[in-house]
Amino acid sequence: MASKNKWIAPVTLLLLVVALVVPQNGKWSIARAESRVLTALNDSIQVDISCGTGPCTGSTIATASRTRKLVVSSTGVIFALFWNPSGIWVAKSTNRGATFAAPTRVTTTAFDGEMSISADGTLYVIWRESGGIGSYQISKSTNAGTTWGAPITISTGGVPVPMHMAVDGDYLYAIPDYPGWIVHVSSDAGATWTEKTIGTTGSVFTSIYIDPLTHAIYVFRSAYLDTWQTSADRGTTWSAEKFYTGVPYFIGALTNNGTNKYVYVAGRDSNLERVNLTDETVDTKIVVATDTDTRSLAADSCGNVISGNKTGSDLYLQYSTDSGSTFSATELVEAGADRSSASIDYTNGDVLYLYEKAGHVYLSTYAGLLGGAGSCYALNISRTAVEFTHPGEEQVITLKNTSTSPMTVSSITLNGTAFTKATTCKATIPAGVSCTVTISGKTIASELLIVVIGGITKIIPVNLGVIAGSRPTATVVPLLTPSPIPFLMQKGAVGASFVLGLLQNKTLVSWGMNREFQSSIPPCCGSGIDDIAVGTNFALALKGGKVYGWGANTLKQITFPATAGKDIVSIAAGGSHGMALTKNGLVIAWGNAGHKQTTIPNGLKGVVSIAAGKAHSLALKSNGTVVAWGANESGQTKVPVGLKTVVQVAGGLNHTVALKRDGTVVAWGGNAKGQSAVPSNAKDIKQISAGNQFSLAVRNDGIVFGWGSNNYNQLFIPAEYTDINNAYAGYSNTILGLRNGRIIVLGDQSNDVGASRTPTKSATPTP
Numbered sequence: 001m002a003s004k005n006k007w008i009a010p011v012t013l014l015l016l017v018v019a020l021v022v023p024q025n026g027k028w029s030i031a032r033a034e035s036r037v038l039t040a041l042n043d044s045i046q047v048d049i050s051c052g053t054g055p056c057t058g059s060t061i062a063t064a065s066r067t068r069k070l071v072v073s074s075t076g077v078i079f080a081l082f083w084n085p086s087g088i089w090v091a092k093s094t095n096r097g098a099t100f101a102a103p104t105r106v107t108t109t110a111f112d113g114e115m116s117i118s119a120d121g122t123l124y125v126i127w128r129e130s131g132g133i134g135s136y137q138i139s140k141s142t143n144a145g146t147t148w149g150a151p152i153t154i155s156t157g158g159v160p161v162p163m164h165m166a167v168d169g170d171y172l173y174a175i176p177d178y179p180g181w182i183v184h185v186s187s188d189a190g191a192t193w194t195e196k197t198i199g200t201t202g203s204v205f206t207s208i209y210i211d212p213l214t215h216a217i218y219v220f221r222s223a224y225l226d227t228w229q230t231s232a233d234r235g236t237t238w239s240a241e242k243f244y245t246g247v248p249y250f251i252g253a254l255t256n257n258g259t260n261k262y263v264y265v266a267g268r269d270s271n272l273e274r275v276n277l278t279d280e281t282v283d284t285k286i287v288v289a290t291d292t293d294t295r296s297l298a299a300d301s302c303g304n305v306i307s308g309n310k311t312g313s314d315l316y317l318q319y320s321t322d323s324g325s326t327f328s329a330t331e332l333v334e335a336g337a338d339r340s341s342a343s344i345d346y347t348n349g350d351v352l353y354l355y356e357k358a359g360h361v362y363l364s365t366y367a368g369l370l371g372g373a374g375s376c377y378a379l380n381i382s383r384t385a386v387e388f389t390h391p392g393e394e395q396v397i398t399l400k401n402t403s404t405s406p407m408t409v410s411s412i413t414l415n416g417t418a419f420t421k422a423t424t425c426k427a428t429i430p431a432g433v434s435c436t437v438t439i440s441g442k443t444i445a446s447e448l449l450i451v452v453i454g455g456i457t458k459i460i461p462v463n464l465g466v467i468a469g470s471r472p473t474a475t476v477v478p479l480l481t482p483s484p485i486p487f488l489m490q491k492g493a494v495g496a497s498f499v500l501g502l503l504q505n506k507t508l509v510s511w512g513m514n515r516e517f518q519s520s521i522p523p524c525c526g527s528g529i530d531d532i533a534v535g536t537n538f539a540l541a542l543k544g545g546k547v548y549g550w551g552a553n554t555l556k557q558i559t560f561p562a563t564a565g566k567d568i569v570s571i572a573a574g575g576s577h578g579m580a581l582t583k584n585g586l587v588i589a590w591g592n593a594g595h596k597q598t599t600i601p602n603g604l605k606g607v608v609s610i611a612a613g614k615a616h617s618l619a620l621k622s623n624g625t626v627v628a629w630g631a632n633e634s635g636q637t638k639v640p641v642g643l644k645t646v647v648q649v650a651g652g653l654n655h656t657v658a659l660k661r662d663g664t665v666v667a668w669g670g671n672a673k674g675q676s677a678v679p680s681n682a683k684d685i686k687q688i689s690a691g692n693q694f695s696l697a698v699r700n701d702g703i704v705f706g707w708g709s710n711n712y713n714q715l716f717i718p719a720e721y722t723d724i725n726n727a728y729a730g731y732s733n734t735i736l737g738l739r740n741g742r743i744i745v746l747g748d749q750s751n752d753v754g755a756s757r758t759p760t761k762s763a764t765p766t767p
Helices: none
Strands: 017-024 027-032 040-046 070-072 078-084 087-093 104-107 113-117 123-128 134-141 152-158 163-168 171-176 182-186 194-197 205-210 217-222 226-231 242-244 251-256 261-266 271-276 282-286 296-299 305-311 314-320 331-334 338-344 351-357 360-366 379-381 386-388 394-401 407-414 419-423 434-441 445-453 456-464 489-494 498-503 508-512 531-534 538-543 546-551 568-573 577-582 587-591 607-612 616-621 626-630 646-651 655-660 665-669 685-690 694-699 704-708 724-729 733-738 743-747
Touching (some): 070 113, 070 338, 078 113, 078 360, 087 123, 104 123, 104 134, 113 163, 123 163, 134 171, 163 205, 171 205, 205 251, 261 296, 305 351, 314 338, 314 351, 331 351, 331 360, 379 445, 379 456, 394 445, 407 419, 407 434, 419 445, 434 456, 489 531, 489 724, 489 733, 538 568, 538 577, 546 568, 546 577, 577 607, 587 616, 616 646, 655 685, 694 724
Parallel strands (some): 251 296, 296 338, 386 456, 568 607, 646 685
Antiparallel strands (some): 017 027, 070 078, 078 087, 087 104, 113 123, 123 134, 134 152, 171 182, 217 226, 261 271, 271 282, 296 305, 305 314, 314 331, 351 360, 379 394, 394 434, 407 445, 419 434, 445 456, 498 508, 531 538, 538 546, 568 577, 577 587, 607 616, 616 626, 646 655, 655 665, 685 694, 694 704, 724 733
16 A cells, blocks of 8 residues: 655654554554654555455445445444445444454445444445436344345435435434435334425435434535525424535535534535534635545534545545634545545544545544544543433443543533433543443433533433334344354453453453454464453453453553463453462452552462452452452442352452352342342352343353343343353353353443454554
8 A cells, every 4th residue: 555644743752762562554563652643543454355255346435425435333333335246335343443344235236325323323324226217225234234134115216316314313314416305204213214395406416414412404405506404303394495605516524512513515626615503604615626526524523624535546634623714734645546435433533534446445544633632532432422222221431531631520411301320430530541421211302411521521412212212121132153162161251342252272262342452362362371351441361370461551451560470370350450369379460559459458368269340359268258359339348247168259340249169149249230139049059250230140050140230131141041151241241151162142232242253453462
């Protein structure tokens, strides 16, 4: 691929060499501090890696200037659409564009399509059934693009132009380029459709947008007369046509930060129109002209606007950090390429640039371009929107201070009463530290969660829609590994949306969220492993008496003391700390010490096993007693008086579980969700595990008991699974190891947790 610009910084940076080996574009390199604003986080990553049983050929993102080919879920998962002679395909990346999974085919129709996504992760692809006059079809995926539903007809007899769509929970809206005045509306997630005529002015190019904060719909049309209309009641009634100066061949982007609300539209010429949706004024901005079908636009609520364009035979990128008032000079993205589709990962500010080159499709990802000191991306969020799939569900938003200074928590509020919230955020969030906000609700409603931290305001839409409100519980279908694994799962470990499994042949399997490369098994640790453990977003492995680690290291979770380099017999991990047990019965700990969870009690010895909760540590001594230390806000380290004959211990979010020699279970600590209320029939138990406010126990006959929080249906264990070898609890998942070699994943099915795989990109091992 072509070499990139160096993005020279306007200030002088300290030229310090950082001795850190990092994976870059699938290669090993030495990271150094350089005088640059931006380098590609992941450069020229091929998206169309395979199509069915062979490689993809003739792939294109044609009409990318008028149709969305790149979307980002509310949790930061990237989806890219392309088409070729074999059909329309969608590929996804769960690791910030570092790798893409094999694409899945939506339809065999070899023609253009557009993609959109709802806040709950439901993907939609819309297309015209033939190159000429034909019907418009839509298909959706409710499992992150793994499979696609049967096509549903939106309308028939359409002229050969693209159809566009916008998604707002259960409500979907679609409109063709021409005539541009008929809006197709679905209030049941695409199952049925009605038509609404909204105007009289025809168009050649049309776009439709949803304001996520108000649910208002906007339709922009471009032809000889350029108009726009809006609906405030989900498409029932529409305003009169409003005129603006307009630009032909346009694509656009809408943004609303609670104060400023704009639509930006641009085309192949050098003008960009910024339409103020509050006072309906329009002003013209100058951007670089581009060839037909190569303009792309994206905007966020932080005042950033990005534009992709083509000049000659090369693709470029411009950006604005002042809501489109001014734009940077163009920067080269790829030489000798054609067509582009740009987007922004609203969880962390990554700039995503999808493009076509020589019959293939690629993505380049840039981190830090829209960040920096004072940027609203100094506060990363794990979810940009909350969409409930059933009443009573809970969803958790993680807020992370990625700056180098503490952030003051000013307020975290809901603007209504239909939903409830709980937060772990204190008065300040230290640099590099995270806290959480948990949202739940039972009635159909739409509200806003308004977070003001460190002078940064994040507004997160919260919605429980019509379809969700009509079903009392979620339908849970546990996902299985594609085929039985030849070796049983000896031990499993579940973090925040990723899984690590140790098989009985001492090899590892891992899958799920990979933003910190926590599910990428490094070269050191593919085989010969004796023990494993995972924290929130890091993993540990024991091999030959030595501890290895990969994933996040912001709190030194994988920075080990020298004593962890030999004679270790077992390991454990909490939310952000690690533990190791030496062969002579001593305990070692490292990582986050905020609750003194790494401060080993004086005189502790004779330990035979260890475990960890989120912020507390546990040791089981040879005499059957338990020692606990660290966080104790819920009594999780207050061991019951007289507790003896313990053979196993496990730590959860804020509770502790112990298994006694007689097969009975004891639990203490937090019990808000019943996680410490052991069922009376939980007897003859052979193995226990503790997760985020729920607990598991496996009986000798292969039956699993679960109690506590079931917000993701992680305790819904189908009756047919009775031959279970072991079970492990995580944040929002349960994994079951069956005696036939299968691994079952229950609970939250996002971020690829429900699909067993081993990522190809290697992490950075330590030591």
